[in-house]
Amino acid sequence: MPDALPPSPSAPLAEWLAWWERLHPTGIDMGLGRVSEVAARLGLVKRGRLAxxxxxxxxxxxxxxxxxxxxxxxxxxxxxxxxxxxxxxxxxxxxxxxxxxxDGEPASDAQLVAGFVEVEKARAAAPEISLTYFEAGTxxxxxxxxxxxxxxxxxxxxxxxxxxxxxxxxxxxxxxxxxxxxxxxxxxxxxxxxxxxxxxxxxxxxxxxxxxxxxxxxxxxxxxxxxxxxxxxxxxxxxxxxxxxxxxxxxxxxxxxxxxxxxxxxxxxxxxxxxxxxxxxxxxxxxxxxxxxxxVSLPGRMQWHGRWCLDVGHNPHAAAYVAGRLAARAAPGRRWCLLGMLDDKDAAGVIAALAPAISDWVCVGLDGPRGRDAQALAADVVGEGGRVRHCAASPEAGADWLDERLTDDDIVLVAGSFFTVGALLATPRFGGSA
Missing domain, CATH: 3.40.1190.10 (Mur-like, catalytic domain)
Structure with missing residues (x-):
């Protein structure tokens, strides 16, 4: 159940995000009724057009x-x-x-909190309307x-x-x-x-x-x-x-x-x-x-950091595009894939699409209710004829293991999920602070 009261207008963004995560009984609840009513209360939309x-x-x-x-x-x-x-x-x-x-810059914490405060006021007006995390964010x-x-x-x-x-x-x-x-x-x-x-x-x-x-x-x-x-x-x-x-x-x-x-x-x-x-x-x-x-730049889409390429592709269609781009890049050494996927994704299909461009695999686990265990992912790789070199509990642990074994001629694809790529982008290795 959510807290009895929402965060205060001066609360940090993290508290507001946590509030919205707890508010609705399900994470995904598709439909336009709830969000349309709150948008109308906010004065955002009039007859389908932005006001x-x-x-x-x-x-x-x-x-x-x-x-x-x-x-x-x-x-x-x-x-x-x-x-x-x-x-x-x-x-x-x-x-x-x-x-x-x-206008080219991410919204500030203050801007987002101000927006969430207004959304909560409109949502809580009688009769109160429950919103999902995504609906509130939209x-x-x-x-x-x-x-x-x-x-x-x-x-x-x-x-x-x-x-x-x-x-x-x-x-x-x-x-x-x-x-x-x-x-x-x-x-x-x-x-x-x-x-x-x-x-x-x-x-x-x-x-x-x-x-x-x-x-x-x-x-x-x-x-x-x-x-x-x-x-x-x-x-x-x-x-x-x-x-x-x-x-x-x-x-x-x-x-x-x-x-x-x-x-x-x-x-x-x-x-x-x-x-x-x-x-x-x-x-x-x-x-x-x-x-x-x-x-133009887009983090997490064929994003190169030295010998590391990060791509969030998590279905066979996206993986096939990545494999084609990767295969076109000269690499005299091994072509590694550090792969972490959610349990509701087509792992076998993604692996089959990537396989022509990959020589060695490192499988990593992802936390959370939808996360897939590294060993289960490794079984999928083996089932598609791939060579699994290591299983790690997290993307960070898998990257640490690889760091000790890469040669100057090797390249690494990090793929399978926004969560896999995001975890590594947050580390100092790729410019993050975590």
């Missing part, structure tokens, strides 16, 4: 993989074109503040972003689409990146059904950007039902492969952009971001686009 004298435009991004990459590229591109942009993404890696970015983020005088918001859907808290906002442009099996306990394993759920962010008459040429037909079916103009990769826009002079973005309704730099993130996502930004009225400037792509 306020000068509400910002909104791009909402859903999908199984590529949401974070697309959102980060969108924010960098918008900023490079002179827009004041804010974004809301989840989960975070090290600090909760990473979820809310205001409302807090929207409150912070709406009061920051921004031009554009980039909102990443947390889970699914149709019933996700982010979907209380009618987006000016809605993006679906990819569709694959993940979160089966909530979305099931039927790809057509998953596609319909993700496409639930589409709105009548508002552009829908499809960021993959392999989406199930159900996504375009929803767009047609909503009469949402559809812009699909491979049809309305496209991109070339990397070449010596970069890559190119092509679209039906505008000039091509040539010789673009590799952002270090999937090029399909970069092209999707360019198309979405153009649809909110941004006149794409070639020089600004090139600079934004050079400057």
């Amino acid at each position: 306020g004298s000068y509400p910002p435009q909104v791009i909402t991004v859903a999908g199984t993989n590529g949401k974070g990459s697309t959102a980060a590229i969108l924010a960098s591109l918008a900023h490079g074109h002179g827009r004041r942009v804010g974004s809301y993404t989840s989960p975070h890696l090290v600090r909760y503040n990473e979820r809310v970015i205001i 409302l807090c983020a929207l409150w912070c972003l709406l009061h920051a005088g921004l031009d554009l918001l980039v909102l990443e859907v947390g889970l699914g689409g149709r019933l996700d808290a982010v979907n209380i906002i009618d987006a000016d442009v809605a993006v679906v990146t990819t569709i694959a099996r993940d979160h089966a306990g909530f979305l099931g394993n039927d790809i057509a059904h998953i596609g319909r759920e993700k496409a639930g962010i589409f709105r009548p008459g508002r552009p829908a950007v499809l960021g993959s040429d392999a989406l199930p037909a159900s996504v375009e079916e929803v767009a047609a039902e909503q009469r949402a103009p559809t812009y699909a990769l491979g049809k309305a826009f496209s991109r070339t492969s990397m070449a010596a002079d970069g890559w190119a973005f092509h679209r039906d309704a505008g000039p091509s952009l040539e010789a673009l730099p590799d952002p270090g993130l999937p090029l399909d996502n970069a092209a999707t971001a360019l198309q979405a930004l153009a649809l909110v009225g941004v006149d794409l400037d070639p020089a600004a686009v090139r600079q934004a792509l050079e400057q």
Whole structure:
């Protein structure tokens, strides 16, 4: 049961986060009824649109993989074109503040606490409404972003689409990146059904950007039902492969952009971001686009620290992309994978996808009710024909073991979960303070 009283307005952010974690009886409780009512009480939303004298435009991004990459590229591109942009993404890696970015900077503790105070006032008004941790965080983020005088918001859907808290906002442009099996306990394993759920962010008459040429037909079916103009990769826009002079973005309704730099993130996502930004009225400037792509960064996505590469990919589709990028990198020594996964993920599928790029495995355990034991994960690796060199109780312990055995020619992939990557990013080895 939660405490009888919420934290005080002067309480630290950690106390507020702990309060929201305890408040609702379940961690995930999909539906828009509760969060919509509290948003209305806060004055955040009016008839599906953000309230306020000068509400910002909104791009909402859903999908199984590529949401974070697309959102980060969108924010960098918008900023490079002179827009004041804010974004809301989840989960975070090290600090909760990473979820809310205001004009290039994470929201401060004070801003987030002020938002949570307002959310709690609205929630507790009669009749009292219970909110999940994610619902409260989404409302807090929207409150912070709406009061920051921004031009554009980039909102990443947390889970699914149709019933996700982010979907209380009618987006000016809605993006679906990819569709694959993940979160089966909530979305099931039927790809057509998953596609319909993700496409639930589409709105009548508002552009829908499809960021993959392999989406199930159900996504375009929803767009047609909503009469949402559809812009699909491979049809309305496209991109070339990397070449010596970069890559190119092509679209039906505008000039091509040539010789673009590799952002270090999937090029399909970069092209999707360019198309979405153009649809909110941004006149794409070639020089600004090139600079934004050079400057974009996203922690935990093919993030290199010396010989260590950290990537949060935790399903087979994401793992296959990582394996392809890793295989293209010269490494005369061993190719290690430090792998830690949650128990509700497709470990065998991830391992099979990574296996062509990995020679040796270190399996690590993750704490918490959803954590998978290192030995159980090792059994999955062995079942896929992999060579397990060590099992450790935690990502930190696994990294310590590896540090004593790596040669100058070895590389290490850290993968399998936000929790695995976040644990190591918090350590001094990767610039953290833990």
